[in-house]
Amino acid sequence: MPSNIEVSIEGFTGPLDLLCHLVESRQMQASKIKVAQLVRIYGAYLSKTRNASAEIISEFFFMAAGLLLQKVLSLLPSDKENVSSGFEDSDESYDVISEEELLARMSRFSPYRKATSILIERKGKQDRKFRRISLHVADASFPKYELGDLYNLSKLWWSILAAHRNENNSESIWDEDESWDGVPESLPDEARIQTRIDEITEKLRKYPVLLLSSLIEEQKLLSTSSVSAIVVTLLALLEMCRMKKISVFQEELFGEVRINAAFSDSIAY
Amino acid sequence: MAKSGLTLLSATASRIEAVLFVASTQVSERELSETLAVPTREISAALLELQEHLAKHAHGIELQNIAGAWQLVTNPHYAEIISLFRDVSERQRVRISKASVETLAIIAYNQPVTRSEVEEIRSVRSESVIETLLSHGLIKMAGRKKSVGSPWLYRTTDRFLEVFGLASMSELPSLEEISIAGVSQEEQNKEDEADSQA
Numbered sequence: 001m002p003s004n005i006e007v008s009i010e011g012f013t014g015p016l017d018l019l020c021h022l023v024e025s026r027q028m029q030a031s032k033i034k035v036a037q038l039v040r041i042y043g044a045y046l047s048k049t050r051n052a053s054a055e056i057i058s059e060f061f062f063m064a065a066g067l068l069l070q071k072v073l074s075l076l077p078s079d080k081e082n083v084s085s086g087f088e089d090s091d092e093s094y095d096v097i098s099e100e101e102l103l104a105r106m107s108r109f110s111p112y113r114k115a116t117s118i119l120i121e122r123k124g125k126q127d128r129k130f131r132r133i134s135l136h137v138a139d140a141s142f143p144k145y146e147l148g149d150l151y152n153l154s155k156l157w158w159s160i161l162a163a164h165r166n167e168n169n170s171e172s173i174w175d176e177d178e179s180w181d182g183v184p185e186s187l188p189d190e191a192r193i194q195t196r197i198d199e200i201t202e203k204l205r206k207y208p209v210l211l212l213s214s215l216i217e218e219q220k221l222l223s224t225s226s227v228s229a230i231v232v233t234l235l236a237l238l239e240m241c242r243m244k245k246i247s248v249f250q251e252e253l254f255g256e257v258r259i260n261a262a263f264s265d266s267i268a269y
Numbered sequence: 270m271a272k273s274g275l276t277l278l279s280a281t282a283s284r285i286e287a288v289l290f291v292a293s294t295q296v297s298e299r300e301l302s303e304t305l306a307v308p309t310r311e312i313s314a315a316l317l318e319l320q321e322h323l324a325k326h327a328h329g330i331e332l333q334n335i336a337g338a339w340q341l342v343t344n345p346h347y348a349e350i351i352s353l354f355r356d357v358s359e360r361q362r363v364r365i366s367k368a369s370v371e372t373l374a375i376i377a378y379n380q381p382v383t384r385s386e387v388e389e390i391r392s393v394r395s396e397s398v399i400e401t402l403l404s405h406g407l408i409k410m411a412g413r414k415k416s417v418g419s420p421w422l423y424r425t426t427d428r429f430l431e432v433f434g435l436a437s438m439s440e441l442p443s444l445e446e447i448s449i450a451g452v453s454q455e456e457q458n459k460e461d462e463a464d465s466q467a
Contacts, residue, residue, distance in 0.1 A: 032394065105392050111444045112390060115374040116367065118441065119433055123365070126434030128348035129333065130357055131340055132293045155404070 009037050016042075020063050023070050030070035039064055196236035201245070204261040212237075212248075212257035278322055281307055281315040286341075295338030295431075336430035337437060363405070363432050372398045373407060373429065378444055381411045381422035399423065407432065 007016050012028070016038075022028035042060055046052040203210055215237075219229035237259065240246045247262040278286070284305055289296060298316070302309045316339060320332040333342045343351055352358040365373075372395055375387050387395050402408045403423075411424040425438075435441065442450070 109390055109392070111447045112371065112374050112378065114447045114450075115378060115441070115444070116371045118447070119370050119374055119377075120367070122433045122435070123363075123370070125345065126432065127362060128345035129331075129342040129434070130348075130351045130361055131342045133357065133360060 007038060007041055009034055009041065016060075016063060020066060023067055029074060030067060031074040033067055033071060035064060035068050035071060038067070192232050193236050193239060196232050197240055200233075200236060200240065200259075204246070204259075208261055210259040212259060215259075279315060279318060281305065281311055282319040282322065285312070285315050286319055289332070289339060289341045292340070295335050295340040297338040301339075333434065334436040335434065336427040365405075365407075365432075366398075368398050369402055369407075373402060373425065376402075376408055376423050377425050377429070377438065377441070380424045381414075383414050383420040383422055385420060387423075 006014060007019065012019055012022075012033070019028070019033070023030045023033060042064075046057070200210070200215070215233050216230055219233055237246065237248065241248060244262055247260050249258045249260065250256070251258075285301055288301060288304060298309050298312050301307075301312045301316075305312070307315075316332065322328075323331050327344075329344050329347055330341050331344050333340055348358075371391065372387060375390050376382055379386065379390075384395060384399055387399070399408070403410070406426055406428040408423045408429065409426050411422045413419040414422050429435075430437065
């Protein structure tokens with residue numbers, strides 16, 4: 001069901017059906033929803049899960065069309081008598097601003113528009129004046145930060161950290177395609193976890209002790225979606241712990257995690 | 270003093286000119302005072318003398334007060350020539366969209382101000398514009414507002430004054446002055462229209 005998926009778009013993070021409900025009940029402005037982004041996320045989600053029936057897709061289309069209709073209505077001038085939303089609660093009034101409100105907003109914004117013109121004019125004049133260029137790195141070309149300007153400092157810090165990571169670990173196991181931003185990870189099904197349990201059991205028959213890092217590295221090499229593969233491995237290990245097939249040890253903080261076959265009988269069945 | 274029709278600069282003004290010539294960033298009056306070991310009042314007078322001197326004798330450079338400090342800049346009459354020289358103009362040009370200037374104007378006249386207050390005036394979402402202005406150093410975060418959600422407050426920076434060639438915010442007309450000027454302009458336009466019809 002599409003309503004089960006969590007979407008993360010600008011201004012909202014949560015289940016899709018909640019988003020639709022908020023928009024339909026006017027608790028959230030439809031004009032602020034980026035429907036195209038939503039469709040992209042859901043399309044990517046379907047392609048990841050590879051489990052989309054016509055019913056699921058049609059239900060999503062129904063929700064997306066509802067959002068789109070609400071968005072169009074919110075952008076059009078108010079005409080409550082003639083407009084029909086297509087939803088059951090179509091007799092509700094729409095959150096479309098009145099003419100008076102529009103004029104008030106324009107009047108409030110008017111001086112700022114003139115101030116904008118003044119600033120643009122000033123910038124035009126200032127752009128015609130040039131100053132000495134500093135060749136010293138620590139002087140003018142290096143960005144300066146005022147005390148308390150944590151935003152720029154943290155931004156710089158994260159960019160340096162990211163650059164450092166890219167240099168040292170260009171094939172990080174957490175590397176994912178940027179186009180998957182905001183796309184929820186599909187939940188691994190039981191069959192995949194069972195397959196992984198069988199694989200780990202098979203390994204434990206050959207080697208009495210396994211290292212968690214080697215299991216993850218192995219998945220990284222085999223799978224295209226490393227994060228999903230790691231989740232499957234961890235779930236498989238948890239399940240095996242629950243079934244008392246393995247015991248897990250970590251001798252020191254941040255140390256290597258060792259997986260032992262807990263009961264040789266259960267492994268050697 | 271006059272010599273061959275040219276006004277000579279005072280010793281302090283000449284020394285200030287020399288210091289500003291080597292400075293790649295703005296220099297405050299206090300720094301000049303400390304460097305030249307001259308009282309601030311004398312520095313202020315010498316700066317005005319130098320500014321007037323450069324303007325009067327059509328020099329290729331002029332003295333400008335930016336964000337409360339002083340810097341030698343090129344004469345705007347020679348902008349076209351400078352733009353042909355190496356990549357000077359490209360290195361100094363700051364490109365800002367109209368939406369960004371609009372947002373800057375709202376922040377400048379209402380600072381410190383929250384994003385939602387900016388959006389209230391603009392009637393459109395301004396998240397990405399504010400992000401852009403932050404990344405260009407034209408605005409900065411200035412604490413949080415003591416209200417529901419403790420939203421961030423934003424202020425303009427000295428970089429803003431630099432880009433728009435302002436010594437301080439007081440150089441900009443107030444919103445009231447802008448409104449009155451706007452009304453007067455509209456009345457003038459109406460009169461002109463009536464005259465042309467007559």
